[in-house]
Each structure stands twice: as C-alpha cells, then as structure tokens.
Amino acid sequence: MTVRSEVDEHGVARIDLDRPDRGNAMSSELLAAFSETVIRIRADARVRVVVIRGRGKHFCTGADLRDLPALIAEAGGDPHALRKALRALYDPFLSVLDVEVPTIASIQGAAVGGGLGLALACDLRVVADDAKLAANFVKIGIPPGMAITHMLPRLVGPERAAAMLYTGATIQGRDAPGIGLAWKSLPPQDLEAETDALASSIAEGAPEVTRLIKRTLRPDIEAVRRAADAESISQAFFMRGR
Numbered sequence: 297m298t299v300r301s302e303v304d305e306h307g308v309a310r311i312d313l314d315r316p317d318r319g320n321a322m323s324s325e326l327l328a329a330f331s332e333t334v335i336r337i338r339a340d341a342r343v344r345v346v347v348i349r350g351r352g353k354h355f356c357t358g359a360d361l362r363d364l365p366a367l368i369a370e371a372g373g374d375p376h377a378l379r380k381a382l383r384a385l386y387d388p389f390l391s392v393l394d395v396e397v398p399t400i401a402s403i404q405g406a407a408v409g410g411g412l413g414l415a416l417a418c419d420l421r422v423v424a425d426d427a428k429l430a431a432n433f434v435k436i437g438i439p440p441g442m443a444i445t446h447m448l449p450r451l452v453g454p455e456r457a458a459a460m461l462y463t464g465a466t467i468q469g470r471d472a473p474g475i476g477l478a479w480k481s482l483p484p485q486d487l488e489a490e491t492d493a494l495a496s497s498i499a500e501g502a503p504e505v506t507r508l509i510k511r512t513l514r515p516d517i518e519a520v521r522r523a524a525d526a527e528s529i530s531q532a533f534f535m536r537g538r
Contacts, residue, residue: 385441407427
C-alpha cells in the first residue's frame with residue numbers, strides 16, 4: 297500500500313504518502329492510490345479539513361525518474377502521446393485542488409519537483425525547520441511541470457519565483473514562512489503536533505463558511521490546470537528525443 301488515509305472523530309482527514317524507501321516519489325501505483333483516496337475523501341461528508349503527509353524522512357521527492365524512460369518509450373516519439381502521459385503523471389496530485397475543504401501539507405525532509413507542486417496545491421503548508429523545498433527542474437534537466445510556474449509566483453512573487461526556477465535553489469524550511477512559501481516552520485519534533493493543532497482549529501469552524509471561504513480564496517483553479525497543460529506540452533517536446 298503506497299497511500300494510507302484516515303478520518304478522525306473531528307473531521308480531520310489525513311492522507312499519508314507511504315513509499316518511504318523511495319522518498320515517497322511519484323510512482324504510478326502511488327499516484328493511482330492518491331487519486332482514489334482523494335475521490336473517497338471528497339465524498340465523505342464528515343471531512344472538514346485534509347492533512348497531507350509523507351511517511352519516513354521526506355514529504356515527497358517528486359517524480360520517480362526511473363519511470364521516465366518507459367513513458368518516453370511508450371510514446372514512441374509522439375509528443376502528443378507523451379504530453380498525455382505526463383499529464384496523467386501530474387493529474388492525481390493536482391486532484392487535491394478539487395477538495396472543497398482546506399488542505400494542509402505537513403512537510404519534513406524534501407519537497408522537491410512534483411513534491412513541491414503537491415505542497416503548493418494545498419491551501420497551507422507547515423514545514424520543519426530543516427525541510428528542503430525546491431523547484432529543481434533545471435538541475436535535473438527537465439522543464440517544470442505540475443503548474444509550478446503558475447502556483448509558485450502566486451505565493452512568493454514573480455521575481456523570487458523566477459530565481460527559484462532559474463537556479464533550482466533550495467529553500468530551507470526555516471526560511472519558507474518569510475518568503476510566503478509556508479504558514480509556519482518549527483523544529484522537526486514539533487511538526488506533527490503543530491499540524492494537528494492547525495487542522496483541529498480549522499475543523500472547529502463552521503464547515504459551510506469554511507467551504508465558501510476556500511471557494512473565494514482559490515478562484516484560479518482552471519488557470520492552474522491550463523498552466524499544467526502548457527507545461528506538459530513543453531516537457532513533451534523537450535523530452536521526446538531523450
């Protein structure tokens with residue numbers, strides 16, 4: 297099992313990425329399980345807030361690069377087929393955008409590449425001081441994906457986002473709140489308790505009001521999807537000959 301979930305008596309749903317031996321990297325099995333979990337949680341009327349975590353040392357280290365050669369080979373040099381496959385890779389994580397209640401990413405270790413994209417798609421981020429967040433695409437030689445070029449500037453501003461994307465720089469967890477990348481950072485041993493406290497505080501609010509607030513806070517979901525589509529086109533044309 298690569299994704300685990302639970303809903304407690306207060307309406308706090310927890311989704312755990314459970315592939316710790318690979319840093320919770322995005323395998324096809326994990327992505328399918330994540331998508332199924334999100335569908336199930338969206339249908340659960342008890343849920344008032346969702347917390348997304350990664351088991352083990354890392355939140356999520358992004359796409360499992362071992363799977364990319366197979367994706368490219370299956371596309372057979374057709375960039376349109378490759379674009380479709382790449383969207384299928386990112387869409388399960390982007391399904392968190394469809395969750396009608398607030399979502400919180402609880403981040404320890406690495407949140408890089410697609411893992412950072414998952415964190416950005418959540419409404420709030422709580423990070424360990426020693427966490428490492430990076431849009432590291434330029435360092436691994438792949439154009440950005442998962443709408444990061446849209447979501448990152450929205451949080452940290454255009455210039456800082458440009459610097460992060462152009463250099464692949466790593467942001468330390470303790471610095472993330474200061475640039476708008478997280479709500480709060482704290483010592484690793486306090487991460488779970490602080491995340492739970494935040495989730496419980498949200499769950500105590502009037503659920504109908506909370507849902508309406510989220511709807512008006514995030515009016516750009518379709519823009520995120522369009523950005524993901526545009527990025528997948530860039531990725532496909534770049535990667536087809538590799």
